[in-house]
Amino acid sequence: MIAGRDRKPSTSSGHSYLPRSFFDRPVLDVAPDLLGRVLVRTTPEGRMRLRITEVEAYAGEADPGSHAYRGRTERNASMFGPPGHAYVYFIYGMWYSLNLVCGPEGQASGVLIRAGEVLEGVEQARRRRPKARKDAELAKGPARLATALAVDRELNGADVCSHDDTAPLGVLEGRPQKHDAIRSGPRTGVGGEGAHHPWRFWLADDPTVSPYRPHKPRNRRPALDAGRTTP
Numbered sequence: 637m638i639a640g641r642d643r644k645p646s647t648s649s650g651h652s653y654l655p656r657s658f659f660d661r662p663v664l665d666v667a668p669d670l671l672g673r674v675l676v677r678t679t680p681e682g683r684m685r686l687r688i689t690e691v692e693a694y695a696g697e698a699d700p701g702s703h704a705y706r707g708r709t710e711r712n713a714s715m716f717g718p719p720g721h722a723y724v725y726f727i728y729g730m731w732y733s734l735n736l737v738c739g740p741e742g743q744a745s746g747v748l749i750r751a752g753e754v755l756e757g758v759e760q761a762r763r764r765r766p767k768a769r770k771d772a773e774l775a776k777g778p779a780r781l782a783t784a785l786a787v788d789r790e791l792n793g794a795d796v797c798s799h800d801d802t803a804p805l806g807v808l809e810g811r812p813q814k815h816d817a818i819r820s821g822p823r824t825g826v827g828g829e830g831a832h833h834p835w836r837f838w839l840a841d842d843p844t845v846s847p848y849r850p851h852k853p854r855n856r857r858p859a860l861d862a863g864r865t866t867p
Contacts (some may be wrong), residue, residue, distance in 0.1 A: 660738070
């Protein structure tokens with residue numbers, strides 16, 4: 637539980653955003669606690685809100701599945717903090733993925749936002765995702781989510797704890813989920829030593845949650861990490 641004294645006052649819109657102390661915790665505490673919270677994305681076209689329904693935790697240099705496993709690079713620098721910022725990366729030369737940095741500054745860890753329900757800004761999302769057959773598919777998976785919310789590398793390092801209604805990203809308090817509503821299992825697409833960590837968390841029976849897919853080796857040179865799907 638985040639102490640009330642840590643909370644910032646509500647913004648002019650009346651919404652209460654999560655404080656930085658929420659993210660300044662171990663990644664395996666933050667990840668499931670993000671389920672049911674509301675991600676706010678402010679674009680030139682207007683405000684969007686997304687209820688988070690699926691996440692994955694990545695524990696930095698202690699996690700073989702993480703981009704930060706081998707240490708700090710120019711690409712993953714945002715993962716090293718401070719907590720409460722975005723880490724956005726490009727994957728397969730086609731899609732972006734949105735992660736929220738957590739844990740103590742200097743110890744890279746982050747939560748991949750895998751899926752959610754678009755609550756506000758549905759028309760924006762439909763324009764960006766015209767092939768979605770129904771609204772539950774607009775942000776069903778990390779690439780779809782990033783496309784629907786117009787997430788790109790310009791948001792890398794963005795502060796999600798600014799408590800400013802004009803900020804590009806923020807996370808509202810929302811409604812934390814009861815333990816029995818949360819499921820966990822292996823992370824999607826993660827191979828090697830990290831393949832069996834049950835660090836994917838999702839809301840049971842929610843139609844926006846993406847299907848699990850096991851890791852499939854790709855034909856690439858071992859020295860390259862561009863094909864990694866995880867933070």
